Amino acid sequence: MSRAKYLPTEERRNEAVEAVIELAAARNPEDITTTAIAGRMKLSQGALFRHFPTKDAIWCQVMEWVSNRLLERVDKVAGAEADPVDALEAMFLTHVKFVAERPGVPRILMGQLQRNGATAAKQVAQTLMRNYATRLHRILSAARASGAVSAKLDESAAATLFLGMIQGLVVQAQISGDYAKMCAEAPRVFAIYRAGITRGSPGKEKTE
Structure with missing residues (x-):
């Protein structure tokens, strides 16, 4: 018998999350069945449902995993930077890397946000x-207070643009498959963003 059959419940649930993310990288998340998930894990459907009462419970576990891992990573790198604009750059690059390593994540996230009900x-x-946006607003506010960015910066627009840049890179990667x-492009994209939000600030724009 396979040793994998005796994995603890938490490990098995995390394995299901990984299976869903891997499957979502190659197909529409809405088309992923519990049969496909169980097959990816080399389990029967019955064994899968011993860890999850419903298919919706699987999707909830996936979203909780994504949320916890992504926020943990961006918080860690942002907290390590003294300069708020450097913190934004660290968040940006970390977020892009997180998605590049797990192409199924943005498909799953957008699929869930578009669901009815x-x-x-x-x-x-x-x-x-909401939590991600709150972090961006907090850092942008600190950047304004410290003079690291323009005092006239529209924080809401800057936060929207930050997320839009990530979404743009994701869409291009999905189209090209690369x-x-x-x-590779993320640092150059952020350099343009940095130049825009720091223009007119008392501090000096970062030079490459």
Whole structure:
């Protein structure tokens, strides 16, 4: 018998998350069945449902995993930077790398946000977006207070643009299938963003 059959519940649930993310990288998340998930894990459907009462519970677990991992990573790198604009850059590059390593994540996130009704997974996705935006606003506010960016900076627009740049890189990677390229382009994209938000600030724009 396979040793994998005796994995603890938490490990098995994380394995299911990884299976869903891997499957979503190659197909529409809405088309992923519990049969496909169980097959990816080399389990029967019955064994899968011993860890998840419903398919929606699987999607909720996936969204909670994505939310926790992504926020943990961006918080860690942003907290290590004394300069708020450097913190934004660290967040940006880390987020892009997170997606490049898991192409299924943006497909799953957008799929959940577009679902009708208030599912548990959709609520987790919405909370993730709110929490991420809160972090951006907090850092941008600190940047204005310190003079690191222009005093006239529109923080809301700057936060929207930050997320839009990531989404743009993701869409291009999905079209080309080249996720390594988005990591290579991310520093150049952020350099343009940095120049825009720091123009007119008392501090000096970062030179490359």
